[in-house]
Amino acid sequence: GKLIVLLFGINYKLAVVIVGALMMIYVAFGGMTATTWVQIIKAVLMLFGASLMTFLVLKGFNFNIDFMLEKAVEIHRDGRHILAPGQSLISNPINALSLGLALALGTAGLPHILMRFFTVANAQEARKSVIWASTFIGYFYLLTFIIGFGAIWYLSQNPELFNRGPDGSFDLIKDLIGGTNMVAVHLANAVGGELLLGFLAAVTFATIVAVVAGLSLAGAAAISHDLYDNVIAKGNVTEAQKMRISRLSTVALGILAILLGIVFENQNVAFMVGLAFAIAASSNFPVLVLSISWRGCTTRGATLGGFIGLFTATAWVVLSSTVWVDEFGFAEAITPFPNPGILSIPLAFISIWFFSITDKSANAATEKAAFDALSVRAQTGIGVSKAEAH
Structure with missing residues (x-):
């Protein structure tokens, strides 16, 4: 939404609705194949764009990283503290x-x-996919180091990128047009002009399409296949029915995403990403680890433990200063810090363990007896279902 506002000057809420509608249409009719292709194209363009921007940033400092860091320290209000692991640490x-x-x-x-x-x-x-993906991700993270410190200097030399006061002064962090999430886009304009700005804006939009499409597809698949097919319909469902449920789920998730995007307009993307990782680490990760590595894990334990981790992480964030104070307007937060992982992750593991060892049902005994077969399948891939086109 912020990117569309920056490029076209339209209302933020309208921009979020437009982008959300495009995502719903794309996922509902394109499916996994279309989502995969846009993610492939996005990855190539993003790596190329980030590499080019890193090259241009370093060129401006004569490829001297020490000089770049000195200039960043000189400009930033926190001085040499920006070179430390992080003030929050x-x-x-x-x-x-x-x-x-x-x-x-x-x-x-x-x-x-x-x-x-x-x-x-x-x-x-x-496994090959994991190796290649980890390599490219690691390479991209190295580039962000250069891009981030270079942006401090370059943006400070372009006051037209900030909302300035009557005397022309501006804050490097608070006054950036479009907010702190637009740093990379503005940096592209500063080092490469409108041509690179346009290219990076297109890459950013493609990245948004790819990520949101992947999330929407994952949510729709979980609702149509895992919930509706296996839980509600008990397997008595046709492919046409599953496809219809999947598309309806895509629309419902899209509407929810649009509403949340409007509510959390001014939230920093980095925090929202951390929130998503915290929820995944508190709900899905403990279930995956224990179901693969522990013979005693049962469906009851995995389900209840996953839900407890999910609820704990979500509730903790809602009651923290980031949401309870900044969004809801209360004077003081209930939780002492915003990130819930240190509490919710161990709680999920303990809950899965407890509800599994107390599960004395016949299904639990059957599941424990099937652990060896599951372990062989997990380690070797023997017996897994074939890949399907979607």
Whole structure:
């Protein structure tokens, strides 16, 4: 939404509705094939754009990283503190540790990441995919180091990118046009002019399309296949019915996303990403780990433990200063720090363990007896279902 506002000058709410509608149409009629292709194209363009922008940033500093860091320290209001691991690591170490746990463990529990493993032919290709993806992700993260510190200097030399006061002064962080989420877009304009700005804006929009499409598809698949097919209809459902439920789910999730996008207009993207990782690490990750590695895990334990982790993480964030104070307007937050991982992740593991060992049902005994077969399938890929086209 903010990107559309910056490029076309339209109302933010209208921009969110337009983007949300495009996502719903794309996912509902394109499916997994269309989503996969846009993610492939996005990845190539994003890596190229980030590499080009990094090259131009370094060129402006004569490829001297020390000089770039000196200029960033000179300009930034926090001075040399920006070179430290992070002020939150010292001022609020528990919150920093909590965020670190969520980012480290949450990746393995993100549903739109997990479902990519079902788009390849076999387990061997899935493992290759992980290696290639990790390589490209690591390379991109190295580029963000240069882009971030370079942006401090370049943006400060372009006051037209800020909302300035009557005397022409501006704050490097608070007054950036479009908010802090638009740093990379403005940096592209500063180092490459309107040509690079247009290219990066297109890449950013493609990235939004790819990510939202993947999330929407993961949610729709969970509702139509896991919930409706297996739980509600008990397998008595046709492909046409599943497709209809999937498309209706896409529309419903799209509307919910639009409403949340409007409510959380001014939230920093980095925090929202951390929130998603915290929820994944608190609900999906414990279930995956224990169901693969522990013979005693049962369906009852996994279900209740996953829900407890999900509820704890969500409730904690809602009651934190980020939502309870900044969005709802209350004077003081109920929870002491915003990131819930340090509490919700162990609680999910403990809950799965407890509800599994107390499950004495016949289904629990059957599931425990089937653990060896599941372990062989998980480690070797023998017996897994074939890849399907969607």
